[in-house]
Amino acid sequence: xxxxxxxxxxxxxxxxxxxxxxxxxxxxxxxxxxxxxxxxxxxxxxxxxxxxxxxxxxxxxxxxxxxxxxxxxxxxxxxxxxxxxxxxxxxxxxxxxxxxxxxxxxxxxxxxxxxxxxxxxxxxxxxxxxxxxxxxxxxxxxxxxxxxxxxxxxxxxxxxxxxxxxxxxxxxxxxxxxxxxxxxxxxxxxxxxxxxxxxxxxxxxxxxxxxxxxxxxxxxxxxxxxxxxxxxxxxxxxxxxxxxxxxxxxxxxxxxxxxxxxxxxxxxxxxxxx
Numbered sequence: 001x002x003x004x005x006x007x008x009x010x011x012x013x014x015x016x017x018x019x020x021x022x023x024x025x026x027x028x029x030x031x032x033x034x035x036x037x038x039x040x041x042x043x044x045x046x047x048x049x050x051x052x053x054x055x056x057x058x059x060x061x062x063x064x065x066x067x068x069x070x071x072x073x074x075x076x077x078x079x080x081x082x083x084x085x086x087x088x089x090x091x092x093x094x095x096x097x098x099x100x101x102x103x104x105x106x107x108x109x110x111x112x113x114x115x116x117x118x119x120x121x122x123x124x125x126x127x128x129x130x131x132x133x134x135x136x137x138x139x140x141x142x143x144x145x146x147x148x149x150x151x152x153x154x155x156x157x158x159x160x161x162x163x164x165x166x167x168x169x170x171x172x173x174x175x176x177x178x179x180x181x182x183x184x185x186x187x188x189x190x191x192x193x194x195x196x197x198x199x200x201x202x203x204x205x206x207x208x209x210x211x212x213x214x215x216x217x218x219x220x221x222x223x224x225x226x227x228x229x230x231x232x233x234x235x236x237x238x239x240x241x242x243x244x245x246x247x248x249x250x251x252x253x254x255x256x257x258x259x260x261x262x263x264x265x266x267x268x269x270x271x272x273x274x
Contacts, residue, residue, distance in 0.1 A: 001033070002268075006260065007036065007232070007263055009039065019049070035109070038233075044072050079096075106176075111182065112182075121204065126206055169216065169220050188211075188231060230251070
């Protein structure tokens with residue numbers, strides 16, 4: 001089975017003709033299914049865009065959401081829409097509610113959106129302020145007391161997703177796979193967050209990484225050393241490869257607004273770092 005992996009495609013930046021052109025490129029890869037690691041559109045357009053993509057490529061689409069997919073919306077409302085979309089459309093799978101999916105014998109796919117949690121880098125002294133705190137209702141700073149209340153909310157979202165990932169990892173492990181693909185949006189390790197070919201600095205790392213997700217992955221990779229774990233993510237818009245353990249590798253996709261691309265075609269029967 002071959003997966004076309006996409007990330008940070010931001011299709012709301014394109015007109016219909018531009019989106020249709022991109023869908024044709026996906027179909028031209030002859031992939032069996034599509035896997036998207038977040039930042040597909042924004043809350044007001046995500047449902048329509050996902051349905052358009054599904055109709056255009058006519059094959060399963062497995063996906064998680066990124067922070068931009070919640071822009072101009074409320075986290076709970078967007079999640080309700082994704083649950084309904086997954087129930088209504090046979091080819092659309094929001095991975096947090098779909099649970100583990102067997103792609104091939106011994107190969108399982110799971111996914112969780114993931115949130116930056118401020119635990120790597122130097123959140124206290126960082127001068128960075130992302131649009132998340134203005135564009136996502138739950139993080140809107142004018143409804144919070146200040147910087148540390150924002151951090152508390154970021155960590156709450158990240159920890160909730162990490163616990164849900166842990167539950168789905170256990171379900172996946174119980175099927176005795178040889179390989180598990182984990183799709184998430186935010187890189188789970190500081191070493192996987194890059195800018196201009198170098199690891200992101202302490203100002204950006206709090207907003208570019210999720211230690212909560214990384215801790216779950218490290219635990220499972222250590223405990224199940226006979227299983228290969230492949231993590232696919234995005235968010236930073238810069239390509240990166242990081243091997244955290246011998247059986248745990250992370251690929252971060254590159255991205256540029258207005259120019260969505262297919263990151264790679266993944267043959268799930270092959271070694272994950274090839």
